[in-house]
Amino acid sequence: MIIYLKQLFNIIGEFKSIDYKIMPDELSGTGLSFVSPVHVKGEICNRAGIVSLSFSVDFKLHIICDRCLKELDRDYHYNFEHTVVASASRNNDEYIVAEKESIDLNNIAVSDLLLEFPSKILCNDNCKGLCINCGCDLNESECNCLEK
Ligand SMILES: [Zn+2]
Ligand SMILES: [Zn+2]
Incomplete structure (x- = not known):
């Protein structure tokens, strides 16, 4: 979604x-x-001349646990906040530059979401994973492989 910001930049x-x-x-x-x-x-919004963008994203993903390969659906919720400037003269990565007084919120939301998303996905933090020897799911069963 493209958001036009001319008014937002001009009116406190x-x-x-x-x-x-x-x-x-x-x-x-x-x-x-x-x-x-x-x-x-x-x-x-424009607060005292500073335009700030704050939003949350909610979504559901089908994920596969990196350790035990279990598949499940999980809900995610993230919050983001940015300052939006009209030109790039202020050289700072934290600012979003509104080219032609507009921003593409889809791009911003999706790249924020991907940055926030963990590189490792686990079904839960204590997942025991699969036995490297027999392949059984150690969350659900025990094997004797480690005893030998
Ligand atoms: Zn798992
Ligand atoms: Zn085993």
């Missing part, structure tokens, strides 16, 4: 609320298996 106190969904077929480039849309909710 101006704000815009955000509440929409990014559909799974728009997310196919992410490498994640979305089983729900990404619900983006928040606001963008």
